[in-house]
Amino acid sequence: MRYHVGDLEHEKLLDLYTGMLKPRMIEEKMLILLRQGKISKWFSGIGQEAISVGVAKALKESEYILPMHRNLGVFTARNIPLNRLFAQWQGKQSGFTQGRDRSFHFGTQEYKIVGMISHLGPQLGVADGIALADMLRRKKRVTAVFTGEGATSEGDFHEALNVASVWNLPVLFCIENNGYGLSTPTNEQYNCEHLADRAKGYGIESRIIDGNNILEVYAKVDELCKAIRRRPRPVLLEFKTFRMRGHEEASGTKYVPDKLMKEWGKKDPISNYESFLLEEGVLTEENVEAIKQDITEEINTNLQMAFDEPEVLLNETKELSEVYQDFNYQNVEPESNESENTRFVDAISQGLEQSMYRHNELIIMGQDVADYGGVFKITEGFVPKFGKSRVRNTPICESAIVSTAMGLSINGMKSVVEMQFADFVSSGFNPIVNYLAKVHYRWNEKADVVIRMPCGGGVGAGPFHSQTNEAWFTKTPGLKVVYPASPYDAKGLLATAINDPNPVLFFEHKGLYRSIKGDVPKDYYTLPFGKAKLLKEGNAITVVTYGAGVHWALEILEKHPEIDVDLVDLRTLQPLDTETIFNSVKKTGKLIVLQEDTLFGGIASDISALVMENCFEFLDAPVKRVGSLETPVPFAKPLETNYLPKNRFESALIELYQY
Structure with a gap:
């Protein structure tokens, strides 16, 4: 393996070495604990440390990273306390999910890390949303998101790349191509030579990087980050690497040819880099032993802290109360007594417009919502008032846009997503019920998203434009579901939905849009949820x-x-x-x-x-x-x-x- 040092100083060369060694040594310890039954599951990243560490070290601490379950090096590079990581894996209270989820299924705003969900794809769109918020605020930042080669077969991958390209978002899409999706080899996953070639179809740049060469990973990603901060744009990175252990430990690696395993074993990113540093005189054998001893002591000390922590105690009241973010409802009365007889559709438009003035970072997203004003004309005239940066036409990709809304929320911005018809929400169902609904319960993060749902029959629209599918969502803990019947209620409840930091499905019966009128205050006002x-x-x-x-x-x-x-x-x-x-x-x-x-x-x-x-x-x-x-x-x-x-x-x- 050839290493090009460039202008990197000895301190940085050593930092990259210890950065890779720590997650490797933690993993080796976890594999022992797994065999002892002291942790429940493990997804190994052995052999892939250079990617996690190189990317994390190239980003600034203020920049978000969205890792996968083989990216332990991201967490350790961000200096997350090991006792909390160990507690997370053991389901203890001081873990990031308080025993409610396992592995790397968590995020932490303190360390600007947003962990994966098992459905993989949505996090790519979440990265789009985080990057969009940075771009709108003119913050020169990069967002890095990881995926495996297997997940590039998911529709969310393609949707997220397309959105990032169309909106020119500063996202690094990092594919860890490690040869296998569980037991399925790459030749059964895709039919192109390089996954990086897919970038051409979306009009974005791509790079192929040796994922086992820490200096190549760090130097190329660092160079790209600096360029993207100057000129925001998405870039697709394909890291060529290999998975040296099973998908998870129970899977084993019997499906991998021995010859292939031996070839990649010779390319181990840590042993090769260590040999290079020893040859260059940057390291000595004594240094290596001292570094390993320090890491061993850190692991053992923090592991004991996690072991000493008692098992999670059940508090049913706490469990129920933390499904939703606390919302301190503020009742707002109209400033004047002036009302007018208003159609249902116009009341919603008024409520949305007044909320846009009230929340200057509120973003509206949806198909045809900008100049066209939406198919029901609810956002007609909004672009001259708020601009296309806040009233955003989207590609036809409901899943990615819901995920983007989640990313905006993580980065502190509110959004309203218009489903052109409520029926189409099925194409965005996964991130709603598996990401938005569960995120607060899992790691105390809000999903400040309203999804507007034009719904209902009686207008001769047929099977794909007439459903009223509220029961899909009332069943899902973590979502709020609003369904007004009058113009007065529609305007006031929409204002509350936007104020609420929790995900709200806001159903609007399109048969009522232009057939129902009622007296509605001209001024902004709110109405409480949960009051019939x-x-x-x-x-x-x-x-x-x-x-x-x-x-x-x-x-x-x-x-x-x-x-x-x-x-x-x-x-x-x-x-x-x-x-x-x-x-x-x-x-x-x-x-x-x-x-x-x-x-x-x-x-x-x-x-x-x-x-x-x-x-x-x-x-x-x-x-x-x-x-x-x-x-x-x-x-x-x-x-x-x-x-x-x-x-x-x-x-x-x-x-x-x-x-």
């Missing part, structure tokens, strides 16, 4: 609904003045105002829940179960649930009318009244 609205008061039946269901219920009830009901508009589904529901049921003794979603597995089922569990003795009849037909949403009007639950609600209401 009692629209009608009566003693015969409790009707619980939300969204378009509110208007269907009002229409049906006008036809039946003899049916005296409490009509409850939920407004938010997570958090859910169970108190209002229970109090009403205890008064009326009968409950019917109306939802537009298909019946099975929807919010109505949970409300029914909650009432049965908490109000059973007050019920005078079985709880009724009414929802749409168990089919996709059809296109033709007769079919769609039959699909929707409005007419079935009338029959069920009369039946319950007569029970």
